[in-house]
Amino acid sequence: MVRLRRGADVGVASGATKFLNTGIPGLDDVLGGGFQERGLLLLFGPPGAGKTTLVFQMAFHAASAGRRVVYISTLAETASRLVEHIGTFSFWDAGLIGKRLFIESIYPLVRQGVAEVARALIDTVRSHGAQLLVLDGLMTIRDLHPQSAEHRLFIHEVSVALAALGCTAVVTTSEVPDMHGSTPSEFTMSDAIVELHQSDVHQQPARALRVWKNRGAPCALGSHAVRITARGLAVYPRIETRPLPGAVPTFAERLSSGQPELDVMMSGGLPRGSVTIVAGAPGTGKTLVMLQYLIEGARQGQKGLLVGFREPYPQLAARARSFGMDLEGPVKEGLITVLRHAPVDLVADEVLAQVLAEVERTGAARLGVDGLGELDHMIAVERRRRGVLASLTEFLRARGVTALFTREVGQVVGPELDFAGSPLDVLAENVIFLRYVEFRGALRRILSILKMRDTLHDHSIRQYEIGAEGIRVLSQVESAEGLLAAIARLPSERRVKRRGTAPGRREGKR
Ligand SMILES: Nc1ncnc2c1ncn2[C@@H]1O[C@H](COP(=O)(O)OP(=O)(O)O)[C@@H](O)[C@H]1O
Numbered sequence: 317m318v319r320l321r322r323g324a325d326v327g328v329a330s331g332a333t334k335f336l337n338t339g340i341p342g343l344d345d346v347l348g349g350g351f352q353e354r355g356l357l358l359l360f361g362p363p364g365a366g367k368t369t370l371v372f373q374m375a376f377h378a379a380s381a382g383r384r385v386v387y388i389s390t391l392a393e394t395a396s397r398l399v400e401h402i403g404t405f406s407f408w409d410a411g412l413i414g415k416r417l418f419i420e421s422i423y424p425l426v427r428q429g430v431a432e433v434a435r436a437l438i439d440t441v442r443s444h445g446a447q448l449l450v451l452d453g454l455m456t457i458r459d460l461h462p463q464s465a466e467h468r469l470f471i472h473e474v475s476v477a478l479a480a481l482g483c484t485a486v487v488t489t490s491e492v493p494d495m496h497g498s499t500p501s502e503f504t505m506s507d508a509i510v511e512l513h514q515s516d517v518h519q520q521p522a523r524a525l526r527v528w529k530n531r532g533a534p535c536a537l538g539s540h541a542v543r544i545t546a547r548g549l550a551v552y553p554r555i556e557t558r559p560l561p562g563a564v565p566t567f568a569e570r571l572s573s574g575q576p577e578l579d580v581m582m583s584g585g586l587p588r589g590s591v592t593i594v595a596g597a598p599g600t601g602k603t604l605v606m607l608q609y610l611i612e613g614a615r616q617g618q619k620g621l622l623v624g625f626r627e628p629y630p631q632l633a634a635r636a637r638s639f640g641m642d643l644e645g646p647v648k649e650g651l652i653t654v655l656r657h658a659p660v661d662l663v664a665d666e667v668l669a670q671v672l673a674e675v676e677r678t679g680a681a682r683l684g685v686d687g688l689g690e691l692d693h694m695i696a697v698e699r700r701r702r703g704v705l706a707s708l709t710e711f712l713r714a715r716g717v718t719a720l721f722t723r724e725v726g727q728v729v730g731p732e733l734d735f736a737g738s739p740l741d742v743l744a745e746n747v748i749f750l751r752y753v754e755f756r757g758a759l760r761r762i763l764s765i766l767k768m769r770d771t772l773h774d775h776s777i778r779q780y781e782i783g784a785e786g787i788r789v790l791s792q793v794e795s796a797e798g799l800l801a802a803i804a805r806l807p808s809e810r811r812v813k814r815r816g817t818a819p820g821r822r823e824g825k826r
């Protein structure tokens with residue numbers, strides 16, 4: 317089975333079946349190559365789901381590749397109304413209209429009857445020598461002729477005639493059938509069925525696309541995120557459908573955190589290919605730990621990718637500067653790449669697709685994500701969280717990327733960590749916990765390592781300081797003895813520590 321490269325126009329996906337690429341970002345991946353040439357594709361979805369946008373984007377892709385395309389609307393809509401609506405998308409190319417892309421309306425014929433429509437479609441394809449036909453709005457025909465006996469034959473006749481003419485057909489309908497029940501005949505006759513839908517998950521608007529069937533191609537089942545922008549439609553395949561790498565390599569290297577004392581606690585640093593969570597209440601310095609980690613990488617010539625949801629880059633750079641860290645230098649040199657998403661209406665698959673693409677593009681060895689909470693929140697369906705995060709960590713591990721995620725925990729002062737939160741808490745190999753404790757009337761910062769897989773890590777609790785020179789973890793000797801003794805006496809501290817050193821966590825084999 318050959319997977320088609322995006323951008324290639326036609327290729328062979330399986331056996332002798334030729335596939336027509338849609339040219340829509342992500343859609344060909346979901347389809348497993350494209351649509352069968354000379355086949356019939358049925359696209360359904362409620363009004364506003366993006367059907368007309370999708371078919372035009374596909375039509376322009378085909379036309380710009382040299383094919384002749386006919387777009388036929390069943391609506392009374394004039395061509396100028398269509399241009400008004402679809403002409404604003406950047407894929408619209410007025411130069412192709414009337415040359416390789418022909419827009420027609422058959423509304424008057426639709427009123428006459430189904431047989432007239434069929435004849436007109438076939439004639440139009442023949443007269444233009446079209447290789448792709450789009451019939452936008454099958455529902456109109458059904459609405460006008462609900463009882464017609466010819467209706468059942470219509471799709472069959474048209475598709476047979478078009479295939480003989482070497483033309484691929486795309487038909488849209490706003491009818492949304494029960495795909496698990498009995499479907500109209502055109503659904504059973506189609507070579508491919510794609511659904512576009514819009515929904516609200518906890519008032520978070522979401523567009524999605526689903527491939528119900530695509531003959532001869534290994535399509536990715538399930539619902540995939542869609543976004544419509546001025547560039548048109550883009551599909552973001554569910555990250556879980558990415559093929560998993562066969563054997564995940566194991567690495568012996570350690571990556572310095574940029575903090576010598578922390579490296580000692582971690583038996584040399586962060587194990588390459590592992591995931592580390594830096595957990596702590598707001599203000600404990602999680603972001604600084606992450607910045608220090610990325611900047612240390614850059615100092616060693618390793619590429620880093622910073623994914624942030626909170627602060628815009630200038631704010632982050634200024635903050636780094638105020639703690640004696642230079643983020644702008646490595647960013648200018650291209651050693652650190654910053655991806656920032658405002659935490660508003662984020663779609664997990666879209667953001668993660670971008671993160672994975674950037675990891676591949678930049679060859680990043682280090683990834684810093686600030687913070688995990690936003691990532692969790694983006695995955696609107698809670699039951700998907702584990703699978704999504706597991707796919708992400710598998711991908712990172714397979715590429716030898718060492719990742720650090722910051723994770724906010726609710727409580728400001730105190731020794732306990734609420735570990736009920738993210739599935740990544742379980743997936744991550746290492747957890748570093750930052751917190752404030754009160755000691756002799758003042759707040760002190762302390763750091764501990766709650767877990768580290770396959771490594772005998774330091775179980776001590778250390779004090780750390782945040783100053784103009786960044787974060788500095790104090791050695792055991794430097795840490796206030798009375799403070800540490802006081803913490804050790806706290807009953808809840810013993811609870812946290814016991815979790816962190818649970819059997820199998822420390823020396824257990826993976
Ligand atoms: N520039 C844009 N950015 C984001 N969404 C857009 C943009 N232009 C149009 N849309 C949305 O795209 C959708 C287009 O729907 P359309 O293709 O006409 O759907 P259908 O044919 O299924 O009724 C509409 O929901 C519209 O709000």
Ligand SMILES: [Mg+2]
Pocket residue numbers: 367368369452
């Ligand atoms: Mg439409």
